Structure formats: structure tokens, C-alpha cells
Amino acid sequence: MTFDERLNAFIKLGEELRNISESQMDEWYFRATSFNNWFTRESVKQSVDAIGQMLEAEKLIKWTDHYPKQDDTHKVVGLVMAGNIPLVGFHDFLSVLISGHKVMAKISSQDPFLIQQVSNMLVEIAPAFDERITLTKEQIRGFDAVIATGSDNSARYFHQYFGKYPHIIRKNRTSVAVVTGNETEEEIKAIGQDMFQYYGLGCRNVSKVFFPEGYDFNPFIQTMESFDQLRDHHKWVNNYDYNKSIFLVNGDEHFDSGAFLLKESKQWVSPISVIFYEFYKNEEDLNTKLESNQALIQCVVGKDVRFIMPGEAQKPELWDYADGVDTMKFLTEL
Known part of the structure; x- marks a missing residue:
């Protein structure tokens, strides 16, 4: 396949994902949630919609124009995909194929169905991709380079197993929000969306908020009442009840919205149903906290x-790379 053929195939895939039927979305949700109970119809739709928008022709062209355009290579890139949110490994899948390499992906047991369906759609659009895509639940072998995503613990294993190959290995990261006290109610709600979309399970979900000293929490928590639907998910409620009981038994000060907990902490990664917060004195103090924990x-x-x-x-846009590592640069230089 030429670069233009691969590009046009992904543009067509984007069009199909943007026009997916409600009945097909229902089927995808029911199949996907059987592997991961955190997945809801809304979260599956959000992921599919986001990828559909990501694959708009103008965005794909803008992104790929920054890199050499090559025809198919014989190199195989192994992917170890996460499964914390629907289709979270799609960007790596896209990057490997559009750069001309073959994909050999170990798909997550928590999200094996959706990536297979999207792959099937791509192969139907461009059958030449069929021999360039291998999706498996087994350990991958016979690759030339690898991109692996996992926890800090799994990253240590990845380094041992994949260290001799060209690699990108991602570990735990989280996202934070900075509140100044001048936000509108709509902006606070938008921060809530960044906290609670996908039930806070993604690395781009806000798990910690920095507030200015003296901040009044009441309007913030009242505004977050619009996320009370979190209590409709039994797994979220189980985590909320558990963490609340721990805070009460330990005498830990916290705010309780009825749907989530807000607790002051120097830590960065909060448990499910909990948002950590920390105060900052001024902009210099805030910058120090952020820069020292990049x-x-x-x-x-x-x-x-x-x-x-x-x-x-x-x-995220196509060029917003996880961990700030330019995946396409890595792939085009193999």
C-alpha cells in the first residue's frame, strides 16, 4: 500500500465511525461491557465519536505532513494495549499502520472486542490491511519494535522483556486541574467532565485539583451536583462507599458531595471516586509544584x-502524544 492509500482508508474509516448506526452502537456496547463492566453505552459512544473526529481528513493530513511518507515496510511493531477506557490503544494502532509498518497487538482482556471491530471495518475498506494486522490475546513474538502501555509495575516487566528492542514504554500518569477562583459555573462543570468522564479511569482524567489558598469549596461542590448520576453505576458506588468508610474510620478530613469525595493530599493519583486537592500560594508556587512533577x-x-x-x-488531537513522546517520529525512524 502507498501512503495515500493508507491515508484514504483511515479517512474512510473516520466517515464510517461518524455515521455508525444506533443499533450497531448498541451491539458494540453490549459486547464490550461483557468484558469490562466499567464501559457504558455513553463511554463507548464517546470513544467512537472521538476517533471519528480524530480521523477527519484535514486533521490526518495536518498530522502526517510533519513526517516522512513511506510505502509499506516489512517491519512489525508490537503493541501492548491497555483496556482501562474503550479503544484506548487506537492511536498507537493508527500510528503504526499509517507509518507503513505491520501491527502485532496484544489486546487487553478488558477491551478485546472494540479494537477488533474497528480493525474489521478498516480491512473491509482496504483489504490489503488484512495481512498487516495481527490482534491476539497471547504473548507477542517476532516484532522489530514495541510500544507498551501499562502500570508502573508492568512497565518494569516491559523493560526486562522488551528492553533489547527499539521501544516506547509508558507508565502510570495522571492529569490535574488548576482552579483560580474566577471560573464560571460552566467552566467548573467542564472540569467535572474532565474528572468523571470514563469514571476517571483514563490517564487524561483529572485526579487532582490545585486551588488557591482560601478557596471557597461550597460553590465548586454544588456545581458538581450535576454529576450525581455517577451513583447509578454500582462499581463507582462500591468504591465511593469503601473510600468514605476509610476516611471516616481514620478521621481524615474530606468533603463529601454524595457522589464523590474531595480530600487534601500531596499525592497525585487518587482512588476511584476520590479527587485529591492541594492549595497553592501564588503562581510561582503553582509552577514549582507542576514542574517538579512533570x-x-x-x-x-x-x-x-x-x-x-x-x-x-x-x-486529544492526533499530535497530542501520550507522555509527550512523539510516536510517529519513533515509528518513521525505525
Whole structure:
């Protein structure tokens, strides 16, 4: 396949995903949630819609114009995919194929169905992709390079197993929000979306908020009442009840919205149903906290031009690379 053939296939895939029928979305949800109870119809639709928008022709062309365009190579790139949110490994899948390499992906047991369906759609559009895509639940072998995503613990294993190959290995990261006290109610709600979309399970979900000293939490928590539907999910409620009981038994001060818990902490990654917060004295103090912990942060949400605007954390562009590592540069230089 030429580069243009691959590009046009993904443009067509985007069109089909943007026009997927409600009945097909229902089927995808029912199949996907059987592997991962955290997946809801809304979260599956959000992921499919986000990928459909990601694959718009103008965006794909803008993205790929920054890299060499090559015909198919004989190199095989192994992927170890996560399954914390629907289709979370799609960007790596796209990057490997559009750069001309073959994909050999170990798909997550928590999300094996959706990536297979999207792959099937792509092969139907461009049958030449069939021999360039291998999806398996088994251990992968026979690759030339690897991109692996997992926890800090699994990353240590990845380094041992994949260290001798060209690789990108991603570990735990989380996202944070910066509140100034001048946000509108809609902007606070948008930060809530960044916290609670996908039940906070993604690395681009805000798990910690920085507030200015003296901040009044009451309006913030009242605004977050619009997310009370979190209590409709039994797994979320189980985590909420458990963490609340721990805080009460230990005498830990916290705010309780009735749907989530807000607790002051120096830690960065909060448990499910809990949002950590920390105060900052001034901009210099805030910058020090953020800069000294860059290795832990996926993205920062806030009104400052340096940050991602509230409500946009789960809408990365093609060039917003996980962990700040340019995946396409890595792939085109293999």
C-alpha cells in the first residue's frame, strides 16, 4: 500500500465511525461491557465519536505532513494495549499502520472486542490491511519494535522483556486541574467532565485539583451536583462507599458531595471516586509544584493559555502524544 492509500482508508474509516448506526452502537456496547463492566453505552459512544473526529481528513493530513511518507515496510511493531477506557490503544494502532509498518497487538482482556471491530471495518475498506494486522490475546513474538502501555509495575516487566528492542514504554500518569477562583459555573462543570468522564479511569482524567489558598469549596461542590448520576453505576458506588468508610474510620478530613469525595493530599493519583486537592500560594508556587512533577502528569487543565481548556482533556488531537513522546517520529525512524 502507498501512503495515500493508507491515508484514504483511515479517512474512510473516520466517515464510517461518524455515521455508525444506533443499533450497531448498541451491539458494540453490549459486547464490550461483557468484558469490562466499567464501559457504558455513553463511554463507548464517546470513544467512537472521538476517533471519528480524530480521523477527519484535514486533521490526518495536518498530522502526517510533519513526517516522512513511506510505502509499506516489512517491519512489525508490537503493541501492548491497555483496556482501562474503550479503544484506548487506537492511536498507537493508527500510528503504526499509517507509518507503513505491520501491527502485532496484544489486546487487553478488558477491551478485546472494540479494537477488533474497528480493525474489521478498516480491512473491509482496504483489504490489503488484512495481512498487516495481527490482534491476539497471547504473548507477542517476532516484532522489530514495541510500544507498551501499562502500570508502573508492568512497565518494569516491559523493560526486562522488551528492553533489547527499539521501544516506547509508558507508565502510570495522571492529569490535574488548576482552579483560580474566577471560573464560571460552566467552566467548573467542564472540569467535572474532565474528572468523571470514563469514571476517571483514563490517564487524561483529572485526579487532582490545585486551588488557591482560601478557596471557597461550597460553590465548586454544588456545581458538581450535576454529576450525581455517577451513583447509578454500582462499581463507582462500591468504591465511593469503601473510600468514605476509610476516611471516616481514620478521621481524615474530606468533603463529601454524595457522589464523590474531595480530600487534601500531596499525592497525585487518587482512588476511584476520590479527587485529591492541594492549595497553592501564588503562581510561582503553582509552577514549582507542576514542574517538579512533570513525569507524573499527562496533561494540565485550566484557563491559562499554557493548559488544556476545561472540558477538553479527553479530546486529544492526533499530535497530542501520550507522555509527550512523539510516536510517529519513533515509528518513521525505525
